Amino acid sequence: MIPAPFDYVRPTSLEEACHLLAEADSSGEEVKVLAGGQSLLPLLRLRLAYPTALVDLGRLPGLRGVEDRGDHVFVGALTTHDEVLRSGVVREQVPLLALATATVADPAVRHRGTFGGSMVHADPAGDLPAVALALDCVFVVRSSEGERDIPAGEFFVDYLESALEPGEVLLGVRVPKLGPGWGFHYEKFHRTAQSWAIVGVAAAVRRDNGTIGEARIALTNMGPTPVRARLVEDALRGASSAPAGENGARDAVRDACGEADSGTSPPADLHAGPEYRRHLARVLTGRAVRAAGG
Structure with a gap:
């Protein structure tokens, strides 16, 4: 499809860009900022966005690196x-x-x-x-x-x-920087290698003498914004990292990650319904925590 007509402006300084955006807002115009364009251009072509102008930041110095x-x-x-x-x-x-x-x-x-x-x-x-x-x-x-x-x-x-x-x-x-002792993992479930995540989990875990000293967990595509899994983080603190059955231990990680979908509002679309996404959040969080915890 062809985008709706729009003006194109390419400022050469940050001050000029801020001035253009402020001026457009005061006049009631709808302006979009263009950086790499990999998310914006598809929206323009489908006419899901139709700004009156694009402000291209590509030439601005000092914003790369x-x-x-x-x-x-x-x-x-x-x-x-x-x-x-x-x-x-x-x-x-x-x-x-x-x-x-x-x-x-x-x-x-x-x-x-x-x-x-x-x-x-x-x-x-x-x-x-x-x-x-x-x-x-x-x-x-x-x-x-x-x-x-x-x-x-x-x-x-x-x-x-x-x-x-x-x-x-x-x-x-x-x-x-989180420093020494931390492990990291990003677990993503998607249909093809290039597609958006149906559900994703970003995990950072700090191990402390066989237990989990601290964990940070955030979920992709489980609501209108990314979601911090605070209940899982609290449940993992001090939990044994030993597998189930080792020295009679329960699977503390699995139990904690069973709360991963609490407080979320996963969407329904052509790829998955809310309940399936809730299931994925629990399973993928467990995988991410184990991988990050070594």
């Missing part, structure tokens, strides 16, 4: 998925991000799609928002009024809706 900043890794908004995957800093310091990024679509999309664009798109079936939630990432945004930080727990507001205000641009994301 990965930096080690001590206690966290900063990923620029225009960094492509492929650049994230090839980053030694990401693989060594925040491996959960690398594991999830490797499952995003296919190589062609990963070479064009951007890290920040995927986050701002706020699709609950996307892989990276759950990772941001599990790792307690912080989103750094800029407008003509200045800069502000948005915690991941507040960034994803609703289906395809983020906490960015009109006139704001995402600069990048601070991804905390």
